[in-house]
Amino acid sequence: MSSPPSPLELEDRFARCARLISQADGLLVTAGAGLGVDSGLPDFRGNEGMWRAYPALGRARMSFAEIASPHAFHARPRLAWGFYGHRLALYRRTLPGPGFAILSAIGRRLPAGLFVFTSNVDGQFQRAGFDPERIVECHGSIHHLQCLMPCRDTIWSADGFVPAVDDDACELLDEAPRCPHCGALARPNILMFNDDGWIEERTRMQWSRFDAWRRPVERLLVIEIGAGTAIPSVRLFGEEQHAPLIRINPTEAKTATDRGVSLPMTGAEALSGIERALIRAARSP
Template sequence: MNSYETRIGMAKKKMEEAEYILLGGGAGLSAAAGITYSGKRFTDHFGPFIEKYGFSDLYTSSFYPFETEEEKWAYWAKHITLNRYELGATKLYIDLFQLVKDKSYFVISTNVESQFVKAGFPSDKVFEIQGDYSYLQCEKGCHDTLYDNELWVKEMIANTTDCKIPSKLVPTCPVCGGEMDVNLRKNQYFVQDEKWAESDKLYKNFLQESEGKKVVYLELGVGFNTPGIIRYPFERMTYHNENATLIRLNREHPEGFEETEGRTIAFTEDMQQVVSAFMQ
């Protein structure tokens, strides 16, 4: 691997020359921005839940099989509030917007905290393919409408006692009367509404428009939980386009296709440091 300074220079040059930039945001991006799912941030906010259920982090706790809906929504109200409503735009996401705002760009992200939009990215240039913390859906996906949850969540938080909410605050599906869930892709019932379909169309249009052109695929903290959404497609598109460059920011998994090694610039350094250097 070339020196840090050499790689920064190469990456900056490629981004300056690029006709298109496609950003791919994964969990490592939000972690680098300070939206961590474990450690002090978790223990400071989830003490009662940790004591009652033995939770160790926000990721594994989101799969906990709560015995009642009252317990489930007490947890999820806290989870959503911390990661979606209490948190403003972080510096790393704001810097990314400043980096690409004058380019032809698009964003695909598996993150669900809406940080890209908060940081200034227009919503029609962001495809949050895995869902959004701010919406609820029918747990069984009986219809394709999503429901803004901010007021619900605030009321749940205000009325949580002993890690439970009152039964009257448990949301139910207005169509089938069944249980509700957060709009996150975790099973076959994930609801893809009209907005999701439009984002998917815009993303595919961007891919078609940029095909064969000078493209930078800026991959940010994408691991192997869902590699088929960003990581593998970015590598494949780089391989098939000799004018493309893959810039990968990933502390743990910088490796990629051997065939695209000459057109891949990888960084394992601190992501905020690297993005700040791109802007200088």
């Protein structure tokens, strides 16, 4: 394991980030669960962390892959909606951390602005005021629903559903949402494990808007935040852009390109350091 960078080396890396931003004409933010952790959200990818948040799933030794699946909605709908209903309520009341505002300010510096690519389903970028037309949610969104069957390719807002959850039992107490067309159980419009029923039309439209934004951008910069290697969708997508990459990750920050900058820290810490470097650069003669 390599030793952490010294304070002087970190300041040099922040300065390099500021130079990359000054040279770019468009910013692609690629975000994994680590950005939400900075806002106080738990990372549900690991079983141990999930079981601490949901003791009933821990007692049943139920893994994330088991509860985050269409099968769970078929077999134990109140438990599945207890898990997702709790998350929905949590995301609705969570305020985005300071890193979102810093990213937005960086995007405003660039001629083409920014676009977001995220595996997060929490809707935090929209809640932070980012343009919904400039976000790709590659795994869908908990704030939208679809038919579990599904009976048709229809997606609708979850705004009318206010879940009441028994936190200890991880079970939904009130009526689960239903498909307005066939009356079957509804589920979040999220790509789950072993999921052949996910309706991807909303995400497909997001991809189309990204492609239209990306084509004229000539000097792209990628800032990746809190994206791990266990499910590498976010990391791979950023690397596929063949652009300078700023990788922010407390434990997996190494980059495979000499045009990359590695920042082994949380998103909030790294973005604050980049912000300071941008301010210093603006004051320099």
